[in-house]
Amino acid sequence: MRLLRSLPNWLTILISFLMLLAGWQLLVMIGGYPSFILPSPANVAQQIVVVVADGRLLRHSLITISEIIPGLLIGFFVALPLGYLLAKSPLAERLISPYLIASQAIPIIAVAPLLTIWIASTYWSRVLVAALVVFFPVLINIIAGLRSVPPELYELMHALKATPGQIFRKLEFPAALPIILAGLKVGATLSVIGALVGEFVQPKSQGLGFLLVTARYQFKTDLVFVILLTLAAIALSLYGLVALVERRVLRWQT
């Protein structure tokens, strides 16, 4: 145990990953499962080589990523002003928030088909599903962040005759930033789910979701595994990117 703790971080991650692979391989060997039920790590690795070599993985990944990023950005930048309005205006909050909360009781998988009816473009309907999934947790965090500003600091700004713009730039935005970035991290992983749901209801010949649906129909379970791993990698990278930004801008948090 002590040895494990003294190792560098990346090495412990590598060791745990190798142990996971070994356990997986052992399970397949002992259980004797056919590949279409549970492919072995070796099968999956072979499949990775195949889809990387013929360019399919990259092509479909890029399409899905091109839906995720705008979805995340749109969800975030729509939530930002609305969150500000809701945090600032009790009237707006009373008018709008019941609908927002009620909308969260409806699963996105039920709303997504509607969007494909209303929006002709396959691409934009998928982006919109991703944006919708990102929107709510980010909105909640923006409101919580703005509400967390100590009243003393507002009074300080007023005593110093700060303009509303100065209060936003120099007080509200930096004060709310940690909680907003925490919301963006949640949103980053959700945006992957959103884009995938969008592709499930609109599986038109492209994207990782389309590839997943066809792989499943053809019982190419090893390909399903490759796609799941790719999605996890995309979500992790996005999360890591936001965490990196966070670490840079929140250096004051010791």
Place this chain on the structure above:
Amino acid sequence: MNETPFLAADHIHYAYPDGDGRSVLADVSLSIAQGAFVALVGPSGVGKSTLLRILGGLLPPGGGQLWHNGRPEQAHDEPVGIVFQRDNLMPWRTVYENVVLPLELQGINGRSAAERVSQMLDLVGLAGEADAYPAQLSGGMAQRVALARALVHKPLLLLLDEPFGALDALTRERMGQELLRIWQANPVTVFMVTHSISEAVFLADEVLVMGRASGEAATITHRFPIRLPRPRRFEMQRTAVFQDEVTAVREAISV
């Protein structure tokens, strides 16, 4: 006595908008001379902070009139300096960045701002901490930073709302001394709310007592000009004059 006061309040009333119509302040009148040090004491919840906010232009009075240098205006046209009991500093800014804030808001940047900030940090004895973040400071250091920030833009009025309330007794005493030194080095009028009667008597030219004379709303019930010479020295706290003033204020509060 006949000269125009720096700041005067005339029959001020106040009720919080969400306070069920209950008046907090009624008929508060006071006048503060230019450069004076005035302390306000009174029981908890009586309305001291409310009055401080009105005097600072942070709350509009519900009735009555404020006078600034003889002009009837409800708010200051210039920024004032303010220090609260806690949560004074922006945790995402360094000590330097916190202190420079009032200048930044006035559009003063560059060398002159930097010089003024380091001058203020010298004054409060924190020249070496310019790059520290508030999380790395002790309570006393944080309040000294807040004091430096409150004075960096040379305000005419300094409002202190229990600025040393969260500090231990020893640090508190030392901070009081430092405050006097800083006040003497700056042409600023001080209005300070405190819970410590001896601190009020030791620091101030005049101690105001707030209480609820009749019914619900509070007003200034007593005022005590403090007959201790300046500069104040710590030993004066043992004199009979000091003890008498403290006793008088204490009795005024408990009545």
